[in-house]
Amino acid sequence: MDWDKLRIFHAVADAGSLTHAGDTLHLSQSAVSRQIRALEDSLGTTLFHRHARGLILTEQGELLFEATSSMARKLDSASARIRDSEENVFGELKVTTTVGFGTLWLAPRLVKLYEKFPDLRIDLMLKERVLDLPMREADVAIRMKEPSQSDLIRRRLLNIRMRLYASPDYLAHRGTPETLADLTKHRLICQKPDQPQVAAGARLVQELMAQNVGSTLTVNNYFGVLQAVLANLGIGVLPDYLTADNPELVRVLPDTESGEVPVFLAYPEELRQTRRVAVFRDFVLEEIQAYRRAQTEAGLL
Structure with missing residues (x-):
């Protein structure tokens, strides 16, 4: 299959509209439409149902979108690993945790991480809902229970009450x-x-x-x-x-x-070598160790 056509298909499926996909890709609506028709012809199937409010994926289209979504995640991961280096960490890192832990423990400590890596861009998403890491709703999660997905790297940070x-x-x-x-x-x-x-x-x-x-x-x-x-x-x-x-x-x-409530840090296996994830993980572990030392010295552990 033509990689360029797949890229255009993914943008259309994600946007649900030829016009919006064209705006994202800097292509005209007619150019996008031609590429989609050509892809459908090459596959011998219909990928979208057309109606007045936009486009809906057919069953075959959903299968292809699942494949292109997986490709996009892997390309994003590869791109991040290529850009990252030992000396320079930059780019966006999506971190999710609960409102309480994020506002009261994590956020006040992030100044230390930014002092070391000023070009890092952290998107801190504070939600009680558990975001899907394998689907890349977030890159790293700190959660008050052990993640259930099998394809995640996890680290128990501490126990709280x-x-x-x-x-x-x-x-x-x-x-x-x-x-x-x-x-x-x-x-x-x-x-x-x-x-x-x-x-x-x-x-x-x-x-x-x-x-x-x-x-x-x-x-x-x-x-x-x-x-x-x-x-x-x-x-x-x-x-x-x-x-x-x-x-x-x-x-x-x-x-x-x-x-007792266990606190876990987790991230997808595919991000194991990503420098941004590694520096955030190490930062959190260092802060947890400092927290434990302070608690011990205060007689609270």
Whole structure:
């Protein structure tokens, strides 16, 4: 098959429109249409259903688009490996992690990575939804559970737990609870159990809510919970990795915590040799080691 025709087919299938594909390829609509017809003639099949709102792939077209998508991913990976070098790391790196870990732990540390590699462009995608790494929705993921795909390289970074924290000013004003029953006199700040979050955290919140808490403030991410705790609004359910950067937090009811949650770093096998992935992986591992040392010195591990 003609590589140029396949490139044009992939652009049309991706855009769903001859006009939009032509704009991307800097070709006229008629030129794109001729190339698609020629490809269909050479294959002896129809690749698109035409209708007023655009183009829809036929079953045969979907098979070909799957193949060209795989080719495009491999070409992108090869291009990145060719461009990268030991001395110069540049280009885009798509990183995904949860809102809490991304805003509260990862983002504040990225300044160190940019100091070493100022030409790196990181696209940090903070989502509770797990993005598909083999389909290259992201290049690297940091997730609160082990990835299930078999064609990923994974590295366990650390284990975390959800615990109860409050500010010194709040406890000085409202008192420190000694038992779970004392929560009836306090405001609990947390995510709702039915909101996207790690299962261990949701179970802990359910247990706490069953204590007939006097007042609650629910926020849909840990960043919001932390800000409310620092504003002296109540006792918050927060991941324990926050204590490294927020030493003023006071742990409340130390016998109350979630089950252990593993944190994994993962990326596709095909990106193993990509320099951008390697420097990000090494950076995260170095920061995790520094975090563990600080926790150990503080007697928190």
